[in-house]
Amino acid sequence: MPADERFSFSMRLDEDYRFVVDFDQAAVPSLLMDEPAPLGAGSGPNASRILAAAVGNCLSASLLFCLRRARVEVHDLRTTVTGTLVRNEAGRLRIGEVQATLAPTIDAQELPRIQRCLELFEDFCVVTQSVRDGITVSVNVEPTSAPELGEHRLDVLRRDEYARLDEADHVYMDYTGGGLYAASQLREHMRLLEAGVFGNPHSVNPTSHASTELVERARARVLEFFEASPDEYTAIFTPNATGALRLVGESYPFQPGDRFLLTFDNHNSVNGIREFARARGAQTTYVPSVAPELRVDEDVLEQYLSQTAGSHHNLFAFPAQSNFSGVQHPLEWIGRAQAAGFDVLLDAAAYVPTNRLDLSAWHPDFVTLSFYKMFGWPTGVGCLIARHEALAKLERPWFSGGTIVAAFVQREYHRSAPGPAHFEDGTVDYLNLPAVEIGLDHLESVGVQTIHERVRELTARLIEQLAALRHTNGAPAAVIYGPQTTAARGATIAFNFLHPDGRIVDERYVDRLAGEHRISLRTGCFCNPGAGEVAFTVAKETLLGGEFGDAVTLEDYVQRIGLPSGGAVRASLGIVSNAKDIDRFAAFTRAFIDLDTTPSDLPPRTVC
């Protein structure tokens, strides 16, 4: 494990035999140490215990480090340390031995892969190996395998960490809208804030330095989580995925003759980049999705990719996972587009909460995401992970506090800051950024692959239920937009309920009824109009034919162009979705069987 070359900290007598240890790290709370009774009151650990804890902790961290490097998911790690005091020849008490037993919980199939770590990890443990010069340290590793799917540890996680969901009787099915946080994430974050004094990182004073340390730790953790080499990638903190997309859009050096190529299936925050392209004279081209799967025709994509002129800047943007249909577009497109002369912008916002994105295997130029979608807390922080080379092409349209080394008024000159600071306007959200590290650790300890498997299983059940829903006349009571299997799709399902005569059930009624069942769904177009236009087979001519002027409401427009509904219904699953949620959802869907009319008092539609 890495170690500081030299450190120094102090302790002071509190009272009796109690000492307060003040460490040399601003974010670390003071530690109370005490002697056991009868000398002291045992109100804190004594030196022997601290030594044994150091040995156990160092071994645990070393093992964890090695297993994570080997991409073995560690679901839990419990370590027991036993210190034995002996008397030496002079009759003085000494620590004769420290025994450490480490019990990592990992998936059964991973057991054969941990052997190398078991051979290596002790040697990397600075404290233990140093202590061993004078004390016998015996180490025992007893891996236990995680329970199989079904009797899931994610159920335990939900009970322990997300108890509020069931206490308030919620069925949460809007994970693509926002993820949920574990109670321990909040506790850990608050503990950190309570224990430290943090100033604005733009200064050089000690409290500023403490903030900078945490911000840079979060930055390094982001790269590590996505396996992005710091030699290749930089992580830039933004307010959200949209902020990251805007950074690329406003700074990409579009010029006349350049292309902005993007899929129909994109969030509006990607669609909006076309306004920057247009203003700079570049051409925007959309690659259509094809119903009913709502995937892209690869031949058509190939054709578009081949239409570039070598000397131009060309940007290709697509989502790793659709926030509308859950379609997962092939990551192989990244290399193909780059080979054709495009910079690739991968919008990973809907993908990363339940899928592992490995940036040592895939090399998009820009990756955008929001952390609250991954682990619920904090909101207000997103990220642009960008290749250094691609970043160097960007031309920021302005400078601001934080992004420069110096600016002068009379000379009207500014010098940009190097590295990520050049793209981080003003003061970063330095009190929330430590929660990003906590959230990523949480996600890693639960295991993205574990979540992935679980939501895939639940998605299959949900799709099956919707597809099987029938009215008594035998007509389908629901229509799903997008793939009907779990192959190359995520846990986001877009659908509509149908009346017995085939008309779409007004999505506002679905919202109302879902609320009565305490189910949180999303309705509308989910900021992804392209996927919706294909799902509802709305032609370009239809859209052009309906005037959407200032005086026209969304409600009027929907009617004018003859849309069958104001949008779809979206159910999305995530970290602690469980079988009970799916059962409650199934019970709710039965309310639509044989429903031939909806109430007339539904609220007007105001946003798509």
Ligand SMILES: Cc1ncc(COP(=O)(O)O)c(C=O)c1O
């Ligand atoms: C695929 C995708 N991209 C981008 C965004 C925008 O995220 P944010 O609103 O956090 O900026 C979302 C949000 O739903 C999304 O699903």
